[in-house]
Amino acid sequence: MTEYKIALVGFGGVNRGFAQLVADRNAEWKESLGFTIKIVGVTDLFLGSIVAKDGLDAQQLVALPIEKGALAQLPGGNAEAFNETVIKHSGADIIAEATFTNPVDGEPATTFCRWALESGIHVVTTNKGPIALHGAELKALARRNQVAFEYEGAVMSGTPVIRLAKQALAGANVQGFEGILNGTSNYVLTQMKDGLAFNDAVVQAQQLGYAEADPTADVEGFDVRLKVVILANELLNARLNVSDVACSGISNISAEDIAQASANGASWKLIGSAERETDGSVRASVEARLLPNSHPLAGIAGATNAVSFNTGLLGAVTVSGPGAGRIETAFALLSDIVAIHTAHSK
Ligand SMILES: NC(=O)c1ccc[n+]([C@@H]2O[C@H](COP(=O)([O-])OP(=O)(O)OC[C@H]3O[C@@H](n4cnc5c(N)ncnc54)[C@H](O)[C@@H]3O)[C@@H](O)[C@H]2O)c1
Numbered sequence: 090m091t092e093y094k095i096a097l098v099g100f101g102g103v104n105r106g107f108a109q110l111v112a113d114r115n116a117e118w119k120e121s122l123g124f125t126i127k128i129v130g131v132t133d134l135f136l137g138s139i140v141a142k143d144g145l146d147a148q149q150l151v152a153l154p155i156e157k158g159a160l161a162q163l164p165g166g167n168a169e170a171f172n173e174t175v176i177k178h179s180g181a182d183i184i185a186e187a188t189f190t191n192p193v194d195g196e197p198a199t200t201f202c203r204w205a206l207e208s209g210i211h212v213v214t215t216n217k218g219p220i221a222l223h224g225a226e227l228k229a230l231a232r233r234n235q236v237a238f239e240y241e242g243a244v245m246s247g248t249p250v251i252r253l254a255k256q257a258l259a260g261a262n263v264q265g266f267e268g269i270l271n272g273t274s275n276y277v278l279t280q281m282k283d284g285l286a287f288n289d290a291v292v293q294a295q296q297l298g299y300a301e302a303d304p305t306a307d308v309e310g311f312d313v314r315l316k317v318v319i320l321a322n323e324l325l326n327a328r329l330n331v332s333d334v335a336c337s338g339i340s341n342i343s344a345e346d347i348a349q350a351s352a353n354g355a356s357w358k359l360i361g362s363a364e365r366e367t368d369g370s371v372r373a374s375v376e377a378r379l380l381p382n383s384h385p386l387a388g389i390a391g392a393t394n395a396v397s398f399n400t401g402l403l404g405a406v407t408v409s410g411p412g413a414g415r416i417e418t419a420f421a422l423l424s425d426i427v428a429i430h431t432a433h434s435k
Pocket residue numbers: 098099100101102103104132133134135136170172187188189190197215216217242243246298299300301302412413414415418
């Protein structure tokens with residue numbers, strides 16, 4: 090029986106959700122997945138850090154109050170976040186990186202990933218910054234150190250689009266995609282349709298664990314831009330930088346715009362898209378579009394996301410599912426660990 094030792098870097102909504110899954114389901118995973126998980130370290134800027142090579146009680150971690158230095162309440166815990174120690178010296182086989190997404194330079198998460206990969210430790214992450222901004226470098230680093238760098242949760246949370254498109258649609262000649270790739274902005278647009286004010290809807294999305302630390306990234310399209318770069322580079326072999334993608338958001342869509350659209354049988358949606366051009370280049374954008382209600386993406390409501398892949402062989406293949414949420418995104422970390430287990434237990 091394989092036991093993976095995991096260190097959690099960032100202990101906000103997603104990694105706390107992951108600890109909850111471990112607390113609730115480790116015994117079931119032993120049977121269904123052929124492995125169990127032991128949490129050997131946690132580090133968080135706000136909560137502090139802890140290393141416990143014999144393993145931490147996942148339920149006790151979940152119950153920890155969200156207050157400064159809270160990890161110091163556990164035996165051996167510290168009120169300071171010793172990130173490097175936890176990443177390099179907790180004895181972890183896998184680092185689950187879920188700190189803030191920094192859409193400008195991907196730091197410090199990119200450094201955390203480098204530390205782990207250079208130390209021969211697998212990385213699973215839901216953080217979009219390192220992949221969109223330094224993906225090629227980190228993948229090469231992982232290959233050189235013969236470890237995995239997995240990031241299924243970076244796009245569409247727990248809905249498995251990256252591996253689905255790369256593996257199950259391999260050979261189907263993916264030429265482009267368009268999708269609703271941000272849960273918060275779609276939630277806000279849906280709530281506004283039901284009469285809620287923009288700011289109140291954003292606060293609700295924050296309370297539900299959907300929004301980024303700075304929700305401007307959600308409503309101005311910056312979060313979708315990172316996801317478009319990730320998908321285009323993964324699936325279309327594009328070499329897009331963030332600055333290559335024209336980007337606007339939903340903050341200038343008023344309640345009146347939404348009401349008028351409804352009256353005309355249409356809906357505003359924030360759409361991220363990329364398409365291969367006839368000269369082989371890839372053009373990508375993020376913008377609010379007015380979709381007729383007959384459009385397959387028009388009815389996608391709340392924090393649900395959907396992406397439609399334009400394939401040469403099958404035409405449009407559309408996948409829809411949770412686009413944000415703590416447990417939903419924690420599931421993506423589990424699916425990355427399953428991928429590591431499958432690849433490394435052959
Ligand atoms: N919540 C979702 O629905 C969702 C979905 C997909 C991807 N993501 C991504 O997953 C990551 C985590 O999301 P979340 O909802 O858990 O965020 P969160 O804000 O709840 O938690 C992030 C945690 O990281 C910690 N942190 C920040 N900087 C740190 C540093 N330098 N060192 C150590 N700890 C640090 C914070 O203190 C915080 O507790 C983000 O990058 C987010 O974009 C989130």
